[in-house]
Amino acid sequence: MRRSRELQDAMAVIERGTVEIFPRPDLEDKLAHSIAKAEPLRVKFGMDPTAPDIHLGHSVPLRKLRDFQDLGHTAVLVVGDFTGLVGDPSGRSKTRPQLSPDEIEQNAETYLDQAAAILDPERLKVVRNGDWFGAMAFRDVLDLASKMTVARMLERDDFSKRYAEGSPISIHEFLYCLMQGYDSVQVRSDVELGGTDQRFNLLVGRQLQRDAGQEPQVAITMPMLVGTDGTEKMSKSLGNYVGITEPPAEMYGKIMSLPDPAMRDYFTLLTKVPADEIERLLGPDSHPRDAKRRLAREIVGFYGGADAAAEAEAEFDKVFVRSELPSEIPDYTPPRADLKDGKIWIARLVKGAGLADSTTEARRLIGQGAVSIDDTRIDDPEADVPVVDGMVLRVGKRRFARVKM
Amino acid sequence: MRRSRELQDAMAVIERGTVEIFPRPDLEDKLAHSIAKAEPLRVKFGMDPTAPDIHLGHSVPLRKLRDFQDLGHTAVLVVGDFTGLVGDPSGRSKTRPQLSPDEIEQNAETYLDQAAAILDPERLKVVRNGDWFGAMAFRDVLDLASKMTVARMLERDDFSKRYAEGSPISIHEFLYCLMQGYDSVQVRSDVELGGTDQRFNLLVGRQLQRDAGQEPQVAITMPMLVGTDGTEKMSKSLGNYVGITEPPAEMYGKIMSLPDPAMRDYFTLLTKVPADEIERLLGPDSHPRDAKRRLAREIVGFYGGADAAAEAEAEFDKVFVRSELPSEIPDYTPPRADLKDGKIWIARLVKGAGLADSTTEARRLIGQGAVSIDDTRIDDPEADVPVVDGMVLRVGKRRFARVKM
Numbered sequence A, B: 001m002r003r004s005r006e007l008q009d010a011m012a013v014i015e016r017g018t019v020e021i022f023p024r025p026d027l028e029d030k031l032a033h034s035i036a037k038a039e040p041l042r043v044k045f046g047m048d049p050t051a052p053d054i055h056l057g058h059s060v061p062l063r064k065l066r067d068f069q070d071l072g073h074t075a076v077l078v079v080g081d082f083t084g085l086v087g088d089p090s091g092r093s094k095t096r097p098q099l100s101p102d103e104i105e106q107n108a109e110t111y112l113d114q115a116a117a118i119l120d121p122e123r124l125k126v127v128r129n130g131d132w133f134g135a136m137a138f139r140d141v142l143d144l145a146s147k148m149t150v151a152r153m154l155e156r157d158d159f160s161k162r163y164a165e166g167s168p169i170s171i172h173e174f175l176y177c178l179m180q181g182y183d184s185v186q187v188r189s190d191v192e193l194g195g196t197d198q199r200f201n202l203l204v205g206r207q208l209q210r211d212a213g214q215e216p217q218v219a220i221t222m223p224m225l226v227g228t229d230g231t232e233k234m235s236k237s238l239g240n241y242v243g244i245t246e247p248p249a250e251m252y253g254k255i256m257s258l259p260d261p262a263m264r265d266y267f268t269l270l271t272k273v274p275a276d277e278i279e280r281l282l283g284p285d286s287h288p289r290d291a292k293r294r295l296a297r298e299i300v301g302f303y304g305g306a307d308a309a310a311e312a313e314a315e316f317d318k319v320f321v322r323s324e325l326p327s328e329i330p331d332y333t334p335p336r337a338d339l340k341d342g343k344i345w346i347a348r349l350v351k352g353a354g355l356a357d358s359t360t361e362a363r364r365l366i367g368q369g370a371v372s373i374d375d376t377r378i379d380d381p382e383a384d385v386p387v388v389d390g391m392v393l394r395v396g397k398r399r400f401a402r403v404k405m
Helices: A005-015 A024-037 A056-070 A081-086 A101-115 A138-145 A157-165 A171-187 A196-211 A248-256 A260-270 A275-282 A288-304 A306-321 A346-352 A359-367 B005-015 B024-037 B056-070 B081-086 B101-115 B138-145 B157-165 B171-187 B196-211 B248-256 B260-270 B275-281 B288-304 B306-321 B346-352 B359-367
Strands: A020-022 A042-047 A074-079 A124-128 A191-195 A218-222 A343-345 A371-373 A384-386 A392-395 A399-403 B020-022 B042-047 B074-079 B124-128 B191-195 B218-222 B343-345 B371-373 B384-386 B392-395 B399-403
Touching: A005 A024, A005 A056, A020 A024, A020 A196, A024 A218, A042 A056, A042 A101, A042 A171, A056 A074, A056 A191, A056 A218, A056 A260, A074 A101, A074 A171, A081 A101, A081 A171, A081 B138, A138 A171, A138 B081, A138 B138, A138 B171, A171 A196, A171 B138, A171 B171, A191 A196, A196 A218, A248 A288, A248 A306, A260 A275, A260 A288, A275 A288, A288 A306, A343 A346, A346 A359, A346 A384, A346 A392, A359 A371, B005 B024, B005 B056, B020 B024, B020 B196, B024 B218, B042 B056, B042 B101, B042 B171, B056 B074, B056 B191, B056 B218, B056 B260, B074 B101, B074 B171, B081 B101, B081 B171, B138 B171, B171 B196, B191 B196, B196 B218, B248 B288, B248 B306, B260 B275, B260 B288, B275 B288, B288 B306, B343 B346, B346 B359, B346 B384, B346 B392, B359 B371
Parallel strands: A042 A074, A042 A191, A074 A124, A191 A218, B042 B074, B042 B191, B074 B124, B191 B218
Antiparallel strands: A020 A218, A343 A384, A371 A392, A392 A399, B020 B218, B343 B384, B371 B392, B392 B399
């Protein structure tokens, strides 16, 4: 088949940032067919309703989904409500808590609200896998389970590792994996997107579709985004994340804290800056700080708009470049009971002002030299400090409170 | 706890012929408790409704079940109707055909009719596992599947062998194994009986019961009975079986064909002849043929009564010891079309008289020297033989037909 210019352009958009397109020729065939017949492809992405908050790491496959939408295809978002309802029956996993239908629905709504910042609602289909799994009887499960062998399952990286180590793998974990694949049969997906950790599950979907007489989906894997520490995978529990609903100034500041080597991935996966421009920005004729400012503007602009990005940048310059105070600092009035002879325990002040979750954390921050009052660092976690109306308490680079008496 | 005489006697009856009682102290405890409270134990046995015909091999655990009944306990026969209805979804196995509800019910009835020759209907409870599995939803299956690890499953002899060999094991096979164990939870069995090939499944039942807060069942395994060839496990497909509904003379003759070394197991597992008498019968002061006649009388007598056993023995003596013809020989009149100049092709005659399933088999039997007419062996499978009214056709030792014109 002759590859049209349109097809080549589409492939270039889709390919950007991907780890693997498997099999690539199948994607080309599907796209060519879609272009010829003017029939959109169905691009599946599975959403875990136990973790509703989207950060930049989650946004990577969602943005790829948006690329497909912009090319005229349909995004099929599968809400894994059934899995959430069931939880992890073994009770061993902390990642699969059992949720109530209300919690699931609320999480799904939170997620969809946030995803609306990335996806095009016009080309979006949202389905819930409880619709088919809830109706399945034992014999249907046996039928599903008969489609896959134990040996094949044990090829999955984490299973093979755990099996080799002698760590228990419960049989229902095999079923979870099959369920995810069976979602593809139900939604008749042409393409499924996922992180590299989902590669095996995406291939299970292919096999189950083939068994069901469908043309198997193309599996596209996206890299795991590194967190703001520049080393670990971005995750809420590691605290190295940037939530997509964070205030523009916060988001801008977090991106500016990113180590330089992480910029290329961020540009590629989180912006539409063309490849040659990325090269120029990261090349020897450009200062890394300028590249990072551009990166922060692009990302903040994507979620909050160009004005918000400009404001966030101005604010950042004021506080971090010119070392001025931020334009807006929340007030805090310590309760009378915390004062003694006009003084307050510094850890209690930090906690009270909401700049630490506990006095223990506050003490730790003080010990790390992260706490100052009116630009004077407080080093002693046990210090009692005089309370002065209007004094500015600062924790780390970006958290402030003004004491009001 | 002091072991009473009653308990010791019960243990002696139960122990006879078993391969393993696991754990033995638990069985003693359960029996002691049962005796003290006058509460019968629930002794489970699972029946496969795809193979309704019972032969002496199948009778081994059924007779043990009867021993429990005779000790006052309740036999719980679990008809695996659900498994039969589902069949083997992979379509690979020949041992799990998918049956219709009617076929299952018919098979179960055939089985129960036959089992009635062994079991005491007063102390028998028949349940069908479709009653609980038919009502189970996917989440219940996940819950069940979460109770067992993959590694534990792969410890099962046939699974570990197949896994090591690279032969495929479908995931639903794990579920079948769990289902059998879950039957024990449903029937709250105190004891489960099975062949040695069932050992693993019996232990799965223990684990699932423990998980469900029940006292785990005691697993009792019985040996696989050798067939009439004295070497292979008795099975219909190998043709080395004795069906418990076979006519007394047939059954008697088959048992008399048993190689001497198999007699001890047959006495132990298929009769109530006391251990010391078995020793005497098989000892140097007794002729093996007398022991075997006693064995055949015992078994035929159990199923057909003492008179039938005596008749079968008399008939056997007449035909095999005194080489006379049997008292009753079925008549056969070949159709005119098979005759040519008063002769008939010998293979067609053997097949027509019902002494072979096909002319191909008939030819094979003739080639083996197993076919004779009026005591004259026919060696040529292509021979045309003169048809004489009243001539006796014989195949092997025990199959006869009298030609009537």
